[in-house]
Structures are given as structure tokens and as C-alpha cells.
Amino acid sequence: MSLSFEGRVVLVTGAGGGLGKEYALAFAERGASVVVNDLGADTKGGGKSSAAADKVVEEIRAKGGKAVANYDSVEDGEKLIQTALDAFGRIDILVNNAGILRDRSFARTSDLDWDLIQRVHLRGSFLVTRAAWNHMKNQKFGRIIMTTSAAGIYGNFGQANYSAAKLGLVGLANTLAVEGRKYNIFCNTIAPVAGSRLTETVMPPDLVESLKPEYVAPMVLWLCHEQCQENGGLFEVGAGWIGKLRWERSQGRIVRQMNQPMSPEAVREQWDKICDFTDATKPSSVQESLQSVVSVLSRVEEEVSASPTAAVAMASSASGINPAEAVGQKLPPTTFSFTHTQCILYALGVGMSTKDPEHLRFLYEGHSDFSCLPTFGVIPSQAAMMDGGLGSIPGLNIDFTQVLHGEQYLELYKPLPTSGQLTSEATIADVLDKGSGAVILLDVNTYSGDELICYNQFSVFVVGAGGFGGKRTSEKAKAPLPPPKRAPDAVAIDSTTKDQAALYRLSGDWNPLHIDPSFAAMGGFKSPILHGLCSFGFAARHVLKQYANNDPSRFKAIKVRFVKPVMPGQSLQTEMWKEGNRIHIQCTVKETDAVVLSGAYVDLHGASEASPENLTKGGGLQSELVFAEIGRRIKDLGAELVKKVNAVFGWEITKDGKNVAQWTIDLKNGSGALHEGPYSGKADVTITVSDEDFMEVAQGKLNPQKAFFAGKLKVRGNIMLSQKLEVILKDYAKL
Numbered sequence: 242m243s244l245s246f247e248g249r250v251v252l253v254t255g256a257g258g259g260l261g262k263e264y265a266l267a268f269a270e271r272g273a274s275v276v277v278n279d280l281g282a283d284t285k286g287g288g289k290s291s292a293a294a295d296k297v298v299e300e301i302r303a304k305g306g307k308a309v310a311n312y313d314s315v316e317d318g319e320k321l322i323q324t325a326l327d328a329f330g331r332i333d334i335l336v337n338n339a340g341i342l343r344d345r346s347f348a349r350t351s352d353l354d355w356d357l358i359q360r361v362h363l364r365g366s367f368l369v370t371r372a373a374w375n376h377m378k379n380q381k382f383g384r385i386i387m388t389t390s391a392a393g394i395y396g397n398f399g400q401a402n403y404s405a406a407k408l409g410l411v412g413l414a415n416t417l418a419v420e421g422r423k424y425n426i427f428c429n430t431i432a433p434v435a436g437s438r439l440t441e442t443v444m445p446p447d448l449v450e451s452l453k454p455e456y457v458a459p460m461v462l463w464l465c466h467e468q469c470q471e472n473g474g475l476f477e478v479g480a481g482w483i484g485k486l487r488w489e490r491s492q493g494r495i496v497r498q499m500n501q502p503m504s505p506e507a508v509r510e511q512w513d514k515i516c517d518f519t520d521a522t523k524p525s526s527v528q529e530s531l532q533s534v535v536s537v538l539s540r541v542e543e544e545v546s547a548s549p550t551a552a553v554a555m556a557s558s559a560s561g562i563n564p565a566e567a568v569g570q571k572l573p574p575t576t577f578s579f580t581h582t583q584c585i586l587y588a589l590g591v592g593m594s595t596k597d598p599e600h601l602r603f604l605y606e607g608h609s610d611f612s613c614l615p616t617f618g619v620i621p622s623q624a625a626m627m628d629g630g631l632g633s634i635p636g637l638n639i640d641f642t643q644v645l646h647g648e649q650y651l652e653l654y655k656p657l658p659t660s661g662q663l664t665s666e667a668t669i670a671d672v673l674d675k676g677s678g679a680v681i682l683l684d685v686n687t688y689s690g691d692e693l694i695c696y697n698q699f700s701v702f703v704v705g706a707g708g709f710g711g712k713r714t715s716e717k718a719k720a721p722l723p724p725p726k727r728a729p730d731a732v733a734i735d736s737t738t739k740d741q742a743a744l745y746r747l748s749g750d751w752n753p754l755h756i757d758p759s760f761a762a763m764g765g766f767k768s769p770i771l772h773g774l775c776s777f778g779f780a781a782r783h784v785l786k787q788y789a790n791n792d793p794s795r796f797k798a799i800k801v802r803f804v805k806p807v808m809p810g811q812s813l814q815t816e817m818w819k820e821g822n823r824i825h826i827q828c829t830v831k832e833t834d835a836v837v838l839s840g841a842y843v844d845l846h847g848a849s850e851a852s853p854e855n856l857t858k859g860g861g862l863q864s865e866l867v868f869a870e871i872g873r874r875i876k877d878l879g880a881e882l883v884k885k886v887n888a889v890f891g892w893e894i895t896k897d898g899k900n901v902a903q904w905t906i907d908l909k910n911g912s913g914a915l916h917e918g919p920y921s922g923k924a925d926v927t928i929t930v931s932d933e934d935f936m937e938v939a940q941g942k943l944n945p946q947k948a949f950f951a952g953k954l955k956v957r958g959n960i961m962l963s964q965k966l967e968v969i970l971k972d973y974a975k976l
């Protein structure tokens with residue numbers, strides 16, 4: 242379908258020749274009624290004649306088109322619009338095209354040169370457009386073209402007056418686009434490159450010849466058609482080519498230093514980064530432009546009193562203060578009050594769901610075993626940084642967009658309460674220079690009253706803040722540990738959701754890096770990334786489920802290194818290796834195969850340390866663990882393994898370092914028993930399995946304990962235990 246302008250009334254200013262004439266003819270040819278405005282002045286604005294406009298009108302009419310002439314100056318905007326209303330009853334499209342030149346080198350530009358150009362181009366376009374505006378608004382349709390120039394966009398020798406006016410038109414158009422949008426008034430700007438009366442002064446004749454106006458007009462017609470939804474665009478157009486322009490902004494740099502006036506030296510320090518267009522953003526509105534700046538500002542402001550991300554600060558070489566001076570500094574203590582709401586919100590944040598009935602104990606405060614996930618222990622502790630005073634550390638300078646969570650260690654001394662008030666005391670344990678970044682180690686002890694509940698070590702990686710000449714390692718750092726060199730013993734997979742970070746942040750880490758696209762872009766990310774502590778929570782609960790039956794009292798400690806960011810919506814795969822009470826873990830993003838958590842491990846409390854209450858509870862918790870473990874070990878040993886098991890299991894139960902009871906498993910009867918008093922002797926049990934069932938167990942298809950209780954593992958008589966298996970089982974019995 243060709244684009245028709247039937248029924249549309251168009252006003253083209255400066256339509257007596259060149260581009261304006263071309264537009265007028267093209268619109269008329271496609272059915273528009275055209276007001277051909279031309280003052281009949283020369284290129285410098287001198288003289289006045291009706292001849293030019295009349296000739297174009299005649300040409301249009303000769304072809305059967307509708308046109309009237311107008312000879313007023315664009316400074317009489319109302320008169321131009323009135324001509325359209327008188328002749329055709331409305332105004333739909335306005336092409337601000339009229340213009341003159343008064344080229345002078347800047348030093349020689351007179352007041353008149355300046356004023357005349359501003360009046361015709363900028364003020365003229367303003368006046369004509371204003372006169373048309375309410376008509377367009379009332380009819381809920383309008384298309385406006387502003388004509389700028391490469392001279393305005395890029396600057397051009399001898400055209401200071403013209404450049405200023407032309408770029409002024411871009412600004413005018415941008416705001417009209419914003420104000421007009423809801424009335425279906427669209428305003429776009431073109432920078433035509435065409436051979437015309439104006440360009441022939443600055444271009445060689447053969448080039449002028451090849452830049453025909455008919456190569457520009459189709460673009461103007463398209464922008465003015467009702468089908469075109471472009472609004473606020475800026476285009477260069479000429480010689481049959483059209484390109485769109487937009488703003489680009491470097492990621493920029495925060496150069497402000499804490500508790501100090503911003504200094505020109507700090508600007509100098511960051512100059513290369515400020516001007517670096519790698520991963521530049523393209524803001525297209527004031528809102529987009531301000532969004533990231535406001536985020537940054539609020540981060541800086543909040544940091545001074547208490548920043549959400551808090552944390553961290555990088556060594557400021559500009560300040561001249563050695564970051565090592567901050568080591569040992571204590572932050573002001575913080576208090577964290579919470580109820581079951583925070584525990585549940587956190588559990589949801591790390592992906593727990595009622596889809597898994599075993600998660601209910603962490604999601605429902607009315608559950609008989611309602612508990613707090615052990616990794617919730619990071620939450621009261623992070624408040625130490627968020628509400629605390631890292632901002633008060635002298636000589637530290639922050640670029641929040643570069644702050645990443647590097648590593649985390651958490652150790653619980655007690656199962657976490659599900660409500661209460663905890664106090665945290667944080668100390669800057671060390672500041673390390675890793676070359677590509679600075680690492681800040683924060684030790685945080687969290688207390689309930691006088692009782693130490695947990696210890697956290699936050700390791701914060703400030704990208705780009707290294708190279709200050711500090712030490713690289715610290716004996717205070719809790720080291721990550723590599724997993725054993727064998728296939729993992731167990732694997733769990735879980736999907737995070739697109740809103741995982743949006744949910745997790747409600748637990749108190751409000752860092753915009755996890756929600757605000759422009760902030761994330763400033764940090765060098767394509768989109769907001771997941772909180773490190775969220776993936777950490779996922780991995781920890783995988784271990785808790787796999788090896789501790791979701792019993793939070795079995796959790797002792799966790800260490801994790803964050804090696805690559807995770808994007809909300811990606812799936813996390815946790816590989817687990819059991820080495821005694823230590824479960825080594827590694828997490829990869831399933832979609833990309835990238836390792837995201839490395840050197841990680843969870844330490845569990847052994848069965849002997851479990852409380853008698855837990856051991857008796859359910860009559861089979863420990864036996865389930867044992868059976869599951871036997872199954873796994875058998876599987877490891879291979880298919881040719883002896884098929885006979887004569888096992889003895891016994892656990893010491895200690896309290897205050899003393900044996901108080903023993904726990905035995907009777908495999909024969911499939912029951913467990915708690916015996917009061919010190920551990921002594923051993924319980925002999927015998928179990929025999931059928932070949933088929935054994936293979937099922939060996940292949941991991943059958944859970945031995947469930948099979949046993951279901952009567953699938955039959956007792957046949959006494960069978961000798963293979964030596965290798967005995968060692969394993971004894972080893973296990975020591976746990």
C-alpha cells in the first residue's frame with residue numbers, strides 16, 4: 242500500500258525552492274493540501290518576493306494538486322497557520338524547513354549575524370509550531386519535522402550562529418516529542434545533506450549536484466505519515482542514505498571520596514575510565530539518564546551514613562592514606578530484630594518452595610519443626626555493614642558499581658532462632674591487593690545477648706581497586722578448598738527465577754546491581770545479576786537436603802568463593818563430594834556450564850554430636866542416613882563387591898565432652914535404639930540382600946533404608962563382612 246496523504250493539510254516553510262519545494266511537491270502528489278510558505282528572501286535573509294512560492298503552487302496545481310501560497314516570515318507563525326486554516330480548515334503536518342545563513346568565523350560574528358539566525362531558525366520554528374500545536378492537540382494528530390544540520394550536531398568552522406540554532410532545534414524537538422506523545426503529535430528532526438542554496442556555500446559543486454533534494458523528501462514524508470510511530474528521533478539523510486543518531490554515554494566513574502570534598506585530582510585519577518566507552522549505555526530519556534546517576538548518588542549518600550550494599554570501599558590512592566590503616570578497625574555494632582517473617586522471606590529468596598513438602602518447615606511458622614535456614618546467619622551480620630560505618634573509614638573511596646561479593650564464610654555456634662534481636666560487631670580483618678581488585682575482609686560476630694551465635698567473614702572484591710601496593714594474601718582469610726578429584730557423589734539442580742534477585746533483596750541487600758539495569762550496566766553487566774549470597778543459599782540447602790535430611794541442627798559452617806556472576810533465571814547445579822563431615826561443593830550454571838561457586842564446602846555436625854532428642858525423633862533419621870550412605874559406598878566400590886554385609890554401627894553421644902549415651906542401629910530389625918550411659922560394646926547385626934536388590938542398591942536405584950523397611954532387603958542369615966567394606970563402615974561409624 243502506497244502512503245497516501247489524502248485529507249491531510251501540510252505546511253512547509255521555506256518551500257519556494259530546494260528541499261522545501263521538493264517536500265511540497267511530494268506531499269501534494271500524494272493527495273495532501275499544501276501551504277507553500279516562502280518569504281522570497283535571498284539566502285542571507287535579504288529581499289522579499291512572492292515569486293518563489295507562487296511558482297511552486299502553480300506547479301502543484303498544474304499537476305492537479307491542492308496548494309496555496311503564503312509569503313509571511315516564520316516569525317509571524319500565526320499567519321502561516323491561519324493560511325492553512327483559511328484555505329483547508331485544519332493543519333496536520335508542519336515541516337519547519339525555512340532557513341538562512343550568515344556564515345562568519347566566530348570572532349567576526351556580529352550581534353545581527355547571531356540574532357538573525359536564531360530568529361529565523363530557532364524562534365521561527367518555535368513560533369510556527371506553537372501556532373499549530375493546539376490545533377494538532379485538539380484533533381489528536383500532528384506530525385512535526387524540525388530541520389537541524391550536521392553543523393549543529395558536530396560543529397563547523399564559520400557557522401557558530403547557525404550551529405547553535407540548529408542544535409537548539411534538536412532540543413526543541415526532543416521536548417515536543419515528550420509533550421506531544423499523548424496527543425499523537427510526533428516530532429522528529431532531520432539533518433539533511435542536500436545540494437541547496439544553503440549547502441552550495443560550503444560544498445564543492447559536483448557534490449552538491451549529487452545530493453539531490455528528492456533523496457531527502459521520502460524520509461520526511463514517511464516521518465509525517467500516520468503509520469510512522471517514530472517520535473523524538475534524529476536522522477541524517479542524504480544521497481539516498483538514511484541513518485539514525487542517538488546519545489551514547491560511557492559507564493562513568495564515581496570520583497567522590499568519602500567524608501572529603503570532591504577533588505580535581507580524583508577526577509584526574511579516573512579520567513581514562515570516565516572517557517572509556519567500553520560497554521557504553523544509550524540513555525534515551527531524562528529518566529534513563531538520571532536513573533543511574535540517582536542510584537549512584539543515593540549509594541554514595543547512604544554509604545556515608547549507612548549504605549545498603551554497604552560495604553565497601555576501595556583503597557584510595559588519591560587520598561594518599563594507606564588502606565592498611567583501616568585494618569583492625571571496628572565498625573559500630575548493629576542490631577537486627579526479626580520475626581518468622583524474615584526467616585520465611587529469606588527461605589523464599591533462596592528458592593525454597595511449597596512444591597517440596599520438606600521445605601514447609603522453613604516456610605510455615607505453624608509447622609511443628611519450624612526452623613530458620615542456617616544460611617540466614619548472613620542476614621543479621623550483613624546489617625553490620627549496611628547500617629554500620631564503613632563510610633567512616635579514612636582513606637577509603639567507593640565505586641559501588643565495582644563492588645562484588647568475592648567470598649563468604651559462615652559458622653553457626655547455635656541453631657538460629659526464628660525470631661529475636663541479634664547484635665553484630667564487625668571488624669575490618671584485612672585489605673588485600675589482588676592486582677585486578679582490592680579484597681576487603683570483614684569479620685562479623687553476631688550475638689544474642691552475650692551468647693555468640695555465629696561468625697561471618699565477608700570478602701568483598703572491589704574490581705579495579707587493586708594495584709595500591711598492598712599485600713596479596715592474609716592468614717586471616719578463610720581459604721576456599723578444592724573438591725576431591727573424582728566424580729561428585731551427588732548432584733542437585735534447581736532453577737532460579739527471573740525474579741529471584743527481586744525477591745532475595747527483600748532480605749536486606751538492596752544493592753541496585755541486582756535490580757537496576759542502568760546501575761548494572763555501569764558495573765559492566767548486561768543485566769542485573771543475582772546476589773552472591775542467594776546462590777550461596779541455594780547451594781547450602783542442596784547440601785542440607787542431601788546429607789542432613791534438611792535438619793538445620795546438623796549445619797556447622799560454609800565457605801564459598803563467587804567466581805562468576807549468576808543471572809536471575811539461570812539454573813544452578815550443585816555437585817557434592819562427601820569427605821567425612823565435610824561436603825565439598827561446586828556450583829555451575831546449567832545453561833552455560835560456567836562454574837560460579839568454587840572452592841566451596843559445608844561442614845556438618847556428625848551424628849555423634851547430634852542431640853539425643855534428634856536421634857530418637859522419628860525413629861529412623863540416623864538409620865536413614867546410614868543406609869543411604871551404605872548404598873552410596875557400595876555403589877562406589879563397584880559391582881563385583883561382596884554381596885554380604887554384617888555390620889555393626891554405634892555412635893557415641895557426647896555432651897560437654899563426655900559420653901552420655903550410645904546409639905545403635907539394628908539392621909536386622911530395621912530399627913534404631915538409644916541407650917543411656919557411656920558407649921560400650923557393640924551391637925551385632927546381620928543383613929542379607931537378594932542379588933537383584935543388591936544390584937539395585939549398588940546402582941543407586943533403590944534407597945536401602947526404604948527398601949529395607951518395605952521388606953525388599955531380606956534377612957537370610959549371617960554373612961561375613963568384606964574387609965574393604967568393613968573399613969568403610971567403621972570409618973562411617975566414627976562420624
Ligand SMILES: CCCCCCC[C@@H](O)CC(=O)SCCNC(=O)CCNC(=O)[C@H](O)C(C)(C)COP(=O)(O)OP(=O)(O)OC[C@H]1O[C@@H](n2cnc3c(N)ncnc32)[C@H](O)[C@@H]1OP(=O)(O)O
Binds near residue numbers: 802
Ligand atoms: C552483603 C554484604 C556484602 C557486600 C558486598 C556485596 C554486595 C552484593 O550485593 C554484591 C553481590 O552479590 S555481587 C554477586 C556475587 N559475586 C559475583 O558475581 C562475583 C563473581 N566473581 C567474579 O566476577 C570474579 O571472580 C572477580 C571479578 C571477583 C575476580 O576476577 P578477576 O579479576 O578475573 O580475578 P582473577 O584474575 O581470577 O584472580 C586475581 C586474584 O583475585 C583472587 N580472586 C579471584 N576471584 C576472587 C573472589 N571471588 N574473591 C576473592 N578473591 C578472588 C584470585 O585468587 C587471585 O588472587 P591470587 O593470585 O592471590 O590467588
